[in-house]
Amino acid sequence: MERIVYLRLRHRLQVKPHETIVLSDVAQLIADDEVYDKLANLLLYRVSKEDKNIIIIDVMQVIKHITKCFPSLEIQTVGPTQIIVEVAVKRRKVSLPLFMLIWFLLFFGAALTIMNFHEDVSMQEVQQKIYTLITGEVDSRPLIFQIPYSIGLGLGMILFFNHVFKKRLNEEPSPLEVEMFNYQMDLDNYVSLHENKESMKNIDER
Missing domain, CATH: 2.60.480.10 (eubacterium ventriosum atcc domain)
Known part of the structure; x- marks a missing residue:
């Protein structure tokens, strides 16, 4: 049997x-x-x-x-x-100067992106008009809106990415993790098809 x-x-x-x-x-x-x-x-x-x-x-x-x-x-x-x-090949340790350079590039790149977006949508003018509509006064720097908005922007990014440094806020994956997972799955499918010699056969190999 x-x-x-x-x-x-x-x-x-x-x-x-x-x-x-x-x-x-x-x-x-x-x-x-x-x-x-x-x-x-x-x-x-x-x-x-x-x-x-x-x-x-x-x-x-x-x-x-x-x-x-x-x-x-x-x-x-x-x-x-x-x-x-x-x-898994042993990776070299990343040098501190290179890490700091990449960190500064990402930090200032993200800051410039947010600033340019706010400039495109005229965020400051919108906040000034909202302040005038509510209080009846004109203020070129309505900090009562700008400060909470800036804090909320940072908190919103934390909630969106679902991480505070290495600590996860809840078990739900963040949109970035989902995109990385989808990218990894597409990459694995590509590798499986192109690296496996048995999955494809050319006419010259008959």
């Missing part, structure tokens, strides 16, 4: 250079206790110098390795058909 193994590939895996990849690293398994440990430790891939920072492992490669070592097993796959393996 054939024993059934249920296999679900993970979406992404991060490994170090020259590391070995076993089946339990790339997939979730449901199997009999007799074969589970052997399957979990089955060698699938060994990262080498020739590999770049992205490796694609297809479910067909995984099934081929399993059936070669365990021909009597019946394999049922669930979920993704590919896993993206990212080879």
Whole structure:
């Protein structure tokens, strides 16, 4: 009687250079206790110098390795058909002068953007007119509106991005996190299609 193994590939895996990849690293398994440990430790891939920072492992490669070592097993796959393996290269520490330069560029760039936007929509004139309508007086610098508006602008940015430094305000993802997630998913789909040699076949390769 054939024993059934249920296999679900993970979406992404991060490994170090020259590391070995076993089946339990790339997939979730449901199997009999007799074969589970052997399957979990089955060698699938060994990262080498020739590999770049992205490796694609297809479910067909995984099934081929399993059936070669365990021909009597019946394999049922669930979920993704590919896993993206990212080879994590040790990054250099960012120098403090470079960090400060980038910080100043972002800070003053954002400040200029907000100032130019307010100038385009004539924010100061609008606040002056609102102050005149409410109080009946003319004031070229209605600080009673400008100060709360400036504070509210900062608080609004904090609420929008849902972060105070590294602390999250609630469990809901911010719009920036959603956009980064969508970008990462699109990037993963592109890499899966273009890095996996088995997903495309040219006419010259027949």
